[in-house]
Amino acid sequence: MANLINRQDLDFILYDVLGVDKLISRNRFQAHSRETFDAAIDTSLKLAERYFEPHNAKADGNEPEFDGQTVSMIPEVKEAIKHYADAGLLAAGYDFDAGGMQLPSAISSACQAIFVAANPSTAAYPFLTTAAANVINTFGSDLHKQQFLAAMLNGRFSGTMALTEPDVGSSLGDLKTSAEQQPDGHYLIHGQKMFISGGDHELTENIVHLVLARIKGAPAGVKGISLFIVPKFLVDVSGQCTDRNDVALAGLIHKMGYRGTTSTVLNFGEKGDCKGFLIGEPNKGLQYMFNMMNEARIGVGIGATMIGYRGYLSSLQYAKERPQGRHPSNRNPDSKPVMLMEHADIRRMLLAQKSYVEGALLLCLYAATLVDDSETVSDDAEKLKAKGLLDLLTPVVKSWPSYYGPKANDLAIQVLGGAGYTRDYPVEQCYRDNRLNPIHEGTHGIQALDLLGRKLWQNKRAALSDLLQMMHSTLADVTNCEVIGELSVPFKKALATTSEVTAFLGRMLGEKGPDTTLANASLYLDLFGKVVMSWLWLKQATVAVEKLGGATDDMRPFYNGKIQAARYYLRWELPEIEHQAS
């Protein structure tokens, strides 16, 4: 059976490091327990192994096809999605009353992580549906919810987000899709959208597109964009499909990876009769959509992490089982070859992967706990603090795993050598699939501008100061630790460098303006990410040292592995920031 995640590691991160089990003391989660959390994870593992992983390579090799009328794909995709919906996972975070499981984001994110490790392109369909449902749930009218939400949460309808246009790319303010209000209140939508994932298929009864468009007469730029529900089939008030709406698939886009997920060009209003329904107020579309995009960005971080994680586990297994070569000092050709694992260069590549993917998993799940805190902690100041931290870290959560996840996959291929380049092993697909992640939901460059141009300075740098405070507190813990005390040295230096560089860029932003300052944004994002990652590795190592005290023999290698990975990260990866800073 494919090894999707190290369950020991997931438990360690969720419970030992993040203390997610403590959430059950909050009102919203009081019906839950560690057992119900674990049950959700167990179910996800079972479904992912049984219905998602087995067709991961097959879906990659058999892309969806469009015959001019309908999109067809291998039947396993529909079956997998049905099981996912039937298990209630589309509504994992929703109220019990709404048919949901009222799970914290940390747990539903862990479940999500498992599915993306098993099959990222099939998992994309339900993930997109939940994301679109969340927008309707938050900003839609009661009628919208009645018509669309329930059907999306039980899997009858699916959802997309239709932002990008062919000539516009990431510059949403320039989008041209128009909306014209009709006497009965609905709008006529006209325009073309591109790179719309899940934009057409026969997996569900209906597809609910969330479309950004400009109402005629609206202001130019981002301030004149509104958000519309544009379903493939119109629905009556009870949510039953009626007529086909004027949304047409112009074509499928063929990608390097994520081949199982349809990526589409959609024409809205070719026949002049594409009906759209305004969500919330006019001209606030981007604001509503950003809500969804932040969630989507954490989703991308999880995706990039887990494709990296899958590759790491594959290459680890290969290195443990494949005999090859001897140590450089051994010149005896009659001696038995050693396992690949024994070679120093292979160990280095495995350790680098471990530090990237296990660190990234903690980063993503930590962000998920911030979502939980920002929604369910009772103290208002704490709530605000969590929200601020989440805002600040979102560009890192999106971009760090998107950079280092693919890098881990690159190393996984290298560990396997020629075998890794063939389609007989999963690592080459991981490498192709993961290459999407630094692009969608805002490229690396755009995340960097978001961090350095905006997030750092919000609320008088309150979030940055909160983050630094936590980092200094971890630093104090580490300094006092006998086992990993020496790791406080590089971290302390890195914190000083970060403060210095941040202050410098802040002054530069004031004096020289954004064009010059933001030319450094990508480098800064990487530097900032490395410091955050070092902090998270020190937190893991600190807990591992504690746990080692009373650990059973079979758990000791696990905790020692955590300490070793922290050492690797702090000693090898973190010091690069000194060069970046200069």
Added chain:
Amino acid sequence: MANLINRQDLDFILYDVLGVDKLISRNRFQAHSRETFDAAIDTSLKLAERYFEPHNAKADGNEPEFDGQTVSMIPEVKEAIKHYADAGLLAAGYDFDAGGMQLPSAISSACQAIFVAANPSTAAYPFLTTAAANVINTFGSDLHKQQFLAAMLNGRFSGTMALTEPDVGSSLGDLKTSAEQQPDGHYLIHGQKMFISGGDHELTENIVHLVLARIKGAPAGVKGISLFIVPKFLVDVSGQCTDRNDVALAGLIHKMGYRGTTSTVLNFGEKGDCKGFLIGEPNKGLQYMFNMMNEARIGVGIGATMIGYRGYLSSLQYAKERPQGRHPSNRNPDSKPVMLMEHADIRRMLLAQKSYVEGALLLCLYAATLVDDSETVSDDAEKLKAKGLLDLLTPVVKSWPSYYGPKANDLAIQVLGGAGYTRDYPVEQCYRDNRLNPIHEGTHGIQALDLLGRKLWQNKRAALSDLLQMMHSTLADVTNCEVIGELSVPFKKALATTSEVTAFLGRMLGEKGPDTTLANASLYLDLFGKVVMSWLWLKQATVAVEKLGGATDDMRPFYNGKIQAARYYLRWELPEIEHQAS
């Protein structure tokens, strides 16, 4: 028309930096002139654009298929290879007497570069044939030459090198394929080989496999390996095909990229009747093959460079033609979007690509001039020096472009954003194709062991000392230059660091032995490569500064571009070695 190479750049590297036109003063090249050199390049460009590039994507999307009897592929491959052979390019470096063009390696390598930019997987077939022909030419008997060589050089036969076995990978000493001498002098070969590129197809009348095997009773390890000619069809003394030999295609291997090149598993002697013909003496096979592998390693460097180069030119063109977004300071949504090229982050990604691929091209062509010098310079000491430098630099020529070429392709995708992830643009195929290069002909890790474990210390470090001397001479030139004088500072520091680290590792090798020391090999290889690359960029910048003096207006941007790329490389990329050194 696809932009395969910047001809200005190629001319600059070949003639202005490397002075390849001076080779015509040597006996071997006296029939040549700058015009005949240029004619070979022009012909290559024409053939590459007309017959290779147009089916590059098609061959990728339509892999060769095996029906159990024969391998079929799209017909364009055969046509392209025929034109290549008809132009005499298979024998570009051979004597006029042997039907060759007697071109220097620097020029034939430039021609090779053009074909791989156009279509790496189709170009692989003739490249492999030339490489195999060279082994037969150097080590084969007169009969071998009569039977095989002429037919290979005119394209009637093709060649492969069959080294790797399923259970052995890079550890050739462990190979199991056996050879048993028969009364009439030939050998019976028995075994299985894997990852054999071009191992079966219908492109040529015959396929000449060069097979490493162990003669029964030979010593264990690398000292008991012999080299055999094992043709698909047996041939009579005049080189006409007779009976089918017992070589069978066990299956095709499906790869992530280079999909047009068949990668095969071959069974030798399934029916007990696979005839092989010993090349040279028994047990010297690896030595003969290494001769070919060094050439193949330069070939891999050129391949990795040119796939990177192609991606760079594609992304440059896209960035120049695609309007998107505005400068961060411009908040006016009615203003016209700027070209992608105008964004600081995009410029950084283009400049990094330029520094990688143009630098790598010089590295590879410099290595080719060392091949020429080691064969045709009249002074024996110079010849020895060239040979030493070539040996020392071969691991760098193989591995540096193989690491930074794919990195350039990664950046090219990022410049195109979503478009770069689709199969509508060539960059995603470049990314997949290029991922092979850090693996075949010895992985990165193996090159690193070769450099640090062997090449550095050969002949009392003579080559290293020659290289450092040339670097110091360039340093002196740069120091005295008004335009780029400041670049001497980081280079001087880097040279000191390199000497220090090298001396340290030399001592460590003596004191602690290879296992500990060579754990640092990969890092050292990258450090060493960065210093070599910096040296080559300084050479380019020095020439550019000179040329700028009398340059016409239309050439000034080109020379300024070279200086800018050198600045980028020395300031941004080179300083990373300080971290690596520590």
